[in-house]
Amino acid sequence: MRKTNIPYDLIHQLEVKFGSLSQVPEDNPILANIRKILEFDRRSPILKVHLREEIKELLDKGYFIKDVADELSISTTTVRGSMRMFNIKTRPRFRYKIVNQGTGEIIYGSVCQDFGKLINVNCSSYKLAQDYLLLYGYKLTKCKPIVLWGELKKGQKYYQNGQLQVKK
Template sequence: MESTKTNYQRALLIIHELEKRFGSITKVPDYDPKMQEIHRLLPLDRPFKDVNYQRVNWLDRQGYSIAHIAQVTHHSKATISKYFSTYNIKPKREFKYRVKYNSSTVAYYSTSLIHLASLLLNKRINDTVTAKKQLNMHGFSVRTHHFVWYQIPDGDYYCLSYLKKLAIKQGIDSYIYPGEYQL
């Protein structure tokens, strides 16, 4: 009869189990899967107690995702997201693609291969497979990986879905957020 229990009742059972294991619910780390299940079942407006703000801000400035920041600071994604929302912090996107022209040292990073190929080739492209084929035909190589902002060398280009042109990375603080300005 698990399906007839409310979220509160399911959370309460997990809380009792964790209290037996840890002695108190306050001693259970946020990253514990059962604690995360409680947060999912009871999305309460929790204070940012014990959040290492300096480390969270440093990781964000480097370009790490909310999920990564939550994992390494031992907090839930909800806690980090709420902290960002409260202080109007906009996280950077991780880049999925690195494209290089075979005879150049300059690289182009993007969250969308379709958007990047459209900008580089100045043509409308509708899917990722076509984008990769078109780029390869024009002498570009495509690498798929998770690239974090700090890993992109200064002087290389980046492309975000809301930008109309390629942008150049000029230091850790040169990331262009939505609504700042459109290139």
């Protein structure tokens, strides 16, 4: 017998607000989400495989778990379950980049402190990192908008978990 993941927290939220599920308007987004969650449990294995591929594709691009859930109209629990079941990892998003002013090479990072490792200096703030890197020929700037991992080209460098990586 298969266990159904009933979103009791969402149902309770609606009951508190409307008094009863029968009083909830049909166009309520929480009610629509509950229906999608329950519908997911009844999907065929082929549809579940397709959904898993969509989850993996969005995570590979650099979307956060919540963004994936919102994009696919599923719960974050469903996304996390797929990640655990199929060993899918999230990818970094980059808020900073440095440009080597001599070569034009770009390196991306999520925290500006990582860039200090290039020049063996502990940079505890954005301004300090910017000043030190400039002395060594690097220009540190904030990425606006944030750059997703999926937007990097093969061969581009980035920092992840304090380690310099090259996208393959």
